Amino acid sequence: MTSILxxxxxxxxxxxxxxxxxxxxxxxxxxxxxLTFAGDAPTGALGASPLTIALTSITTLSVYLVPLIAxxxxxDAIVGERERGTLTLGLSYPxxxxxxxxxxxxxxxxxxxxxxAIGLGLTLAILVMRHGVSVIEWGPLLRLYFTSLALxxxxxxxxxxxxxxxxxxxxxxxxxxxxxxxxVVLYDLGLLGILVxxxxxxxxxxxxxxxxxxxPADAFRLLNTPDQTVNLLAxxxxxxxxxxxxxxxxxxxxxWPLLALFLAFIAFRKVEP
Amino acid sequence: xxxxxxxxxxxxxxxxxxxxxxxxxxxxxxxxxxxxHNGAGKTTLIKIVLGLMPKTAGEIxxxxxxxxxxxxxxxxxxxxxxxxxxxxxxxxEQLHHFARLKSTPxxxxxxxxxxxxxxxxxxxxxxxxxxxxxxRIGLAQVVLxxxxxxxxDEPTSGLDPVSRHEFxxxxxxxxxxxxxxxxxxxxLTELELRTDRIAILSKGQLVANDSLQxxxxxxxxxxxxxxxxxxxxxxxxxxxxxGQRVNGQSLELVCAPDKKMRLLSTITGLGxxxxxxxxxxxxxxxxYRYFSTAKESAK
Numbered sequence: 001m002t003s004i005l006x007x008x009x010x011x012x013x014x015x016x017x018x019x020x021x022x023x024x025x026x027x028x029x030x031x032x033x034x035l036t037f038a039g040d041a042p043t044g045a046l047g048a049s050p051l052t053i054a055l056t057s058i059t060t061l062s063v064y065l066v067p068l069i070a071x072x073x074x075x076d077a078i079v080g081e082r083e084r085g086t087l088t089l090g091l092s093y094p095x096x097x098x099x100x101x102x103x104x105x106x107x108x109x110x111x112x113x114x115x116x117a118i119g120l121g122l123t124l125a126i127l128v129m130r131h132g133v134s135v136i137e138w139g140p141l142l143r144l145y146f147t148s149l150a151l152x153x154x155x156x157x158x159x160x161x162x163x164x165x166x167x168x169x170x171x172x173x174x175x176x177x178x179x180x181x182x183x184v185v186l187y188d189l190g191l192l193g194i195l196v197x198x199x200x201x202x203x204x205x206x207x208x209x210x211x212x213x214x215x216p217a218d219a220f221r222l223l224n225t226p227d228q229t230v231n232l233l234a235x236x237x238x239x240x241x242x243x244x245x246x247x248x249x250x251x252x253x254x255x256w257p258l259l260a261l262f263l264a265f266i267a268f269r270k271v272e273p
Numbered sequence: 274x275x276x277x278x279x280x281x282x283x284x285x286x287x288x289x290x291x292x293x294x295x296x297x298x299x300x301x302x303x304x305x306x307x308x309x310h311n312g313a314g315k316t317t318l319i320k321i322v323l324g325l326m327p328k329t330a331g332e333i334x335x336x337x338x339x340x341x342x343x344x345x346x347x348x349x350x351x352x353x354x355x356x357x358x359x360x361x362x363x364x365x366e367q368l369h370h371f372a373r374l375k376s377t378p379x380x381x382x383x384x385x386x387x388x389x390x391x392x393x394x395x396x397x398x399x400x401x402x403x404x405x406x407x408x409r410i411g412l413a414q415v416v417l418x419x420x421x422x423x424x425x426d427e428p429t430s431g432l433d434p435v436s437r438h439e440f441x442x443x444x445x446x447x448x449x450x451x452x453x454x455x456x457x458x459x460x461l462t463e464l465e466l467r468t469d470r471i472a473i474l475s476k477g478q479l480v481a482n483d484s485l486q487x488x489x490x491x492x493x494x495x496x497x498x499x500x501x502x503x504x505x506x507x508x509x510x511x512x513x514x515x516g517q518r519v520n521g522q523s524l525e526l527v528c529a530p531d532k533k534m535r536l537l538s539t540i541t542g543l544g545x546x547x548x549x550x551x552x553x554x555x556x557x558x559x560x561y562r563y564f565s566t567a568k569e570s571a572k
Contacts (some may be wrong), residue, residue, distance in 0.1 A: 003373070006373040010370045
């Protein structure tokens with residue numbers, strides 16, 4: 001346990017001095033502020049509360065930004081150490097690879113938790129300033145926060161997995177970007193394509209809802225936009241969400257981090273420094 | 274029980290055999306130098322000893338614990354070839370981390386920073402360090418936690434002569450405290466004085482494993498004797514002793530080790546005409562060349 005915490009502590013020091021991380025956190029905060037202000041203007045027209053509108057906008061953005069930040073934090077976790085030559089020494093110490101991985105994961109989760117807290121904190125502060133404390137609804141707020149963390153954890157794990165599989169940092173960043181593009185853009189486009197080409201068949205009734213929530217980014221989006229009217233505005237795929245239901249979405253978001261970390265461990269175990 | 278026992282280790286990559294049947298042991302308090310060309314298998318052997326690379330056959334034990342086990346790693350200190358650290362950390366942060374991993378108080382890490390001459394730079398980022406300074410951090414982390422086995426891979430490359438000297442002082446201290454030290458190096462002259470035993474790897478095989486004196490006896494390489502004398506006496510001496518005249522004032526002789534004493538007494542018999550005599554036994558470099566090529570010519 002001491003070893004895990006020591007690794008986490010060291011990784012936090014490194015992350016704090018990493019310009020990429022600082023940029024990502026700043027970007028997240030800025031987008032949240034801009035979206036909160038922008039979403040606050042047409043209140044009433046949709047009949048939704050100011051917080052719901054802000055959170056919906058932020059959810060749509062987070063689907064793209066959270067995986068990106070998580071991959072940015074994790075893609076060189078293993079291959080970077082291999083390239084620098086720090087991995088050989090690290091692995092000669094009396095701690096297991098699982099402990100190293102968990103230590104890094106803890107540190108990166110702390111970074112994400114702080115980044116998301118800053119972003120949502122700013123949103124909340126702006127709304128309270130404009131509409132008073134009555135605007136606060138803890139349920140949706142905490143739901144967005146914790147599901148963001150689950151989504152982040154998933155892509156941290158996938159980032160470590162990539163980092164353990166490739167031989168160069170450059171390759172790791174390339175694969176990470178490709179994975180990001182597939183998970184948050186192409187996957188939905190593909191499903192949409194099938195939907196358009198093949199409307200009304202058995203596929204749409206049975207497989208489609210599960211295929212949708214199988215993607216953690218989509219599960220995250222559906223969980224945080226339960227209001228179908230808003231959801232339809234945000235994503236054309238929203239309607240299918242209700243079929244698989246809350247249970248399916250939650251299962252997806254909880255199972256993915258575990259699966260991703262497991263895959264990362266399998267990849268890391270095979271690495272020869 | 275030896276601190277490190279390498280028993281018939283074989284490592285194959287497909288059909289390529291990088292280590293064939295290597296056996297070597299290092300006792301507590303003993304310093305053994307591992308020599309070999311690039312690609313002779315030194316780093317492979319070291320990585321197998323640390324459990325960082327799987328072996329094809331054979332056994333390795335560190336004080337009775339299988340290589341790579343948590344118990345073995347706990348009592349092993351390792352300095353990799355051209356050691357690297359994350360540049361964003363300070364020397365102190367990095368060493369404190371290693372201390373925590375080895376369950377050692379961080380106070381000891383601070384003392385060690387002073388011991389290796391890094392107290393003034395301890396709170397600077399490692400990115401600003403010179404290669405020698407990084408190497409000192411590397412050595413400090415080996416000493417942390419008082420290892421029973423220290424493995425040093427090319428530890429003095431990039432160090433200036435003074436730092437090398439200090440480095441070997443620390444290695445000697447480690448050995449005095451009962452650690453077995455296995456170190457590989459290319460700087461042969463310093464190993465001559467600072468190690469107890471020499472092991473030579475050539476193309477994956479252990480071709481020599483003995484003390485310097487024993488290796489010299491085995492190789493029985495010729496000894497060089499250089500006599501200085503007045504210009505007028507040199508020619509007379511050359512007639513009596515043979516050898517080669519160098520720059521008018523000295524004579525160089527080459528003789529087999531067992532003939533050395535007889536030749537020396539002949540020389541002293543020449544009386545005051547001999548101003549000085551230098552006796553140079555085969556250097557480690559010559560021994561190294563002898564042993565690492567003997568195997569090839571035997572084939």
